[in-house]
Amino acid sequence: MTSVNTDVSTGGGKGNPAFEMNENIEESNLEPEEPLREAKVVEMQFHRFLSPNRLCTFSDAVFTIIVTIMIVPLSSSVDDYDPDVKVWQSFEDDVYNFIIYGITFLIVIKIWEEHAIIFSTMRNIGDTVIVINVIMLLIVSLVPFFSTLLGEFPMEPLAIVLQGSCFLIIVILEALILVVAFSRPKMIESEFLTSTEKPTIQVRYCIMFTLQAACAILAISVATASPETSWAFLVLMLFCGLLCDIIIAICSCFRRPNGFDHAYQSCISYLVTKRIREHLPKERVHNFSDGVFAIVATLIILDVTTSVVPSSESLTADLRTTLKGDSELLLSYAATYITIGMIWYIHYTIFNHLVVSVSRGMNIFNKLTLLCVGMYPFNFKLVSLYRHSTFGRNENVAVQISCALLFLSTVSLLCTWGVAHVNGCARKLEQSQQFFFIRTIIILSIYPVVSLITFLCGFQRGIFSAVIFEIIQICLPVVFLIIRFIIDRYHKHKNHRTMNVASDDVKTDFSNHKDSSSKLEPEMNKV
Template sequence: MSAPRPQAEGEAAPGPPRHSGELGSTQASHRLLAYSDALLSIIATVMILPVAHTKIHPDQKLGESVQQLLLTKIAVYLMTFLIVTVAWTAHVRLFQVIELIDDVLALLNLACMMLITFLPYTAVIVAYGFYHPYLLNHQIQVSENQVFYKHHILQIILRGPVLCFLAAIFSFFFIPMSYVLLGLVIFLPHITRLIIWCKNKTVGPKEDEESHRLEAFTFYLNEPLSKERVEAFSDGVYAIVATLLILDICEDNVPDSKEVKDKFHNRLIEALSEYGPNFLAYFASFVTTGLLWFVHHSLFLYITKTTRFMGLLNTFSLAFIGGLPLAYQLTSEFAEKSHNEIEAIQVSCVITFFASIFQFAIWITALFHERETLHPLARYGGKEHAFMFAKLALYPCVSLGAFFLTCLLSKFSTAIFHIMQIVVPFAFLALRILVRISLAIMKSMLSLSRRKNVVLDEEETCLSPAETLS
């Protein structure tokens, strides 16, 4: 194999791959995908705003009508969040097929962002990609049956948009059917996989070379999902949630100049102190959002391969992360001496618990296939295994503990709850020290027991056979 030719003096550095056709240059799709992930994460997260901004007076009790209003809005938020993530998954699949882009394909992708269900632009992108095969995945480029690939990929990618279109039609005359169809958008891949699994168990697997070659474009729970895109989408959700928290502070909890002058005699600090509970709620909610992101970052630092099932668990975790602005609104509105103070704290605990427990479930799922999905340090017996377990279990335990405290202590207030949230970072540091000390003690105890066993073995070898029998 010949060595690469050195670059001559004055020669231009090699640029991105180019195609000599009429459409001009092609380039890698990394920035386009990052931009798309950011847009989709914003679209998914801002849907919590109608829920978080539901106006409830502090003296108004959370009666059945208010509870029903909140539950309806929360259900709509969860469904729309999951549908957007289904569209994001379809986008990930689409760009597993198409690896390079040109100007036309970039513009078609921007048109996709305008219609989140990707109808009809996904079909146009797939058709355009197969019309210019140099943009496609290498596996498809070398295939002799590209038409079969094209129809199969279109069938998978357009399944969700078609169901959304049918749900829109049924909404005019039979709304329950619309909800069923929207539910199928979310769960149809899992239902299809379950039917295939049952069929294989009863009839036996069907040997089909083409279907085996198409595994990358079907739905398998253990099929790899782009780890980089999962991280980018997740980071976008966390960043938008943190931003939404400060928007509420700027909007409602800053006194105007006239109020400072007339009511507080030009004392700004005294005027701001009136909104102290709101600022405390903001800092506590921001700390919770930041630390949950830190746990997510630590988790995916040790995950080497993301499966589709892990991606599904991550989606559920992000859906509850998106509910943190609602938790902030409730605990800031229903501050001390409010009728619904305890209920607001309990809602916040439930949101935090489910956001963190799904993170814990991702790690447990990765442990079942640790050789393929986890770095050696985080596997059973690894150096970081114990600390990873403690880090992921901290927030579920803290949120459950706070929830039970609201049931036991009648004087448990939002101020105490927010102080607990702010103290959690110090718990992370204490946890690391505690885990290190515990591991050091265990290691010393094991080494002492081994030394004792060695001494006993040496004493037994020194004894004569008669002494040993006696």
């Protein structure tokens, strides 16, 4: 009995459960801090570094809203137009507003493009990057205010200084995000850290941000002495990326002693690679473009609501009679919304089914598409104002402007697909899928062809009106589907005939083989 107690108390043998329990307790007492230390490290990393996906989505939403609401002041100016004055004369008062809208639109998209490329190199973000990005988006949200102010007072030095200062702060904050990201290797993608392009990209952005900041500072400096020169420096900000790539290409190519011809070819090759073939994050291009289409399509309903819905004090007749008088405005809204939706469908078809990646060259035409789509709220109010104008060709001119926007936006999308084929970004089709390529070309050409024909018909005043154009817009999706159905049925019928011919050939060969076998059978029997 004593020996048994001694064995248990002293842990006699490793097979004893008491021994194993004591050993586990002793091991846990010896190293109790190791799991806690690892948990603290994981918790610290969890709180310090986060995925950039939600930040990118939030940033895309802000940029999208900014570039679309910039058209609101321009469309509001249509209320001051006189229907008994020529359309082009009314545009003369808003020339600077149009120029400022186009320049600011392209600059904001340029800032978004660089933002997308910078964050595509990051796998994690920290609190510092988030705070800087939020402050940068705050400054970006002020761009519509400053651009409207500059459009109203184009030669006022203070308006130029405010716009230039806004762009300067945005450039500084975006450069600061890049510096913080590159100073912490845990934020950068592992493939990018080991890439040979990392020093080149750092130098490129350093030069580009320096050029953009210099243009903004010069625009601010000469605003009082020469407002026109300040405008030139603001426009030059759009081309700082191109100037940066030219500088890098010249410096890198002429450093190699391989002759002028080789250096020239290397320079051109570098520019083509950086300005046309460099890839952009496809998901962010989708998010940004979809946001522009969605906001523009729904932004028009604000004008309809303020114009159609009467107040109880201003109601002079029956409500049904009042709404019936505004039926044409609702027809115009439906036609505009359907057109924007169909342009989005073409955009969706190209970017989701016909291309596998997005390059800078493709995004050039994508910008033009979004710029034209962003003008639709202005064009909607323009057509509504001159709908029944009897002065000159005002109604036809308003419709022709709408046709021009539709033509440019859809042709730009076709050019986007063409650039994708040149850059190797298009989806490669097999020989059996060539019909899909031809069908897509035919379907995507419907809107450019119809808009061009309608534009030419607008020169004949007696046979054309805004109502006819809106009915065409509403009916085009039906025509679109009918043509697609006819092409698909033709292809299916053609394949069926091909299969029948092939089946007949097989049957003929089989019967010939059977006849030859029957002829040979007697001879074989003789043998």
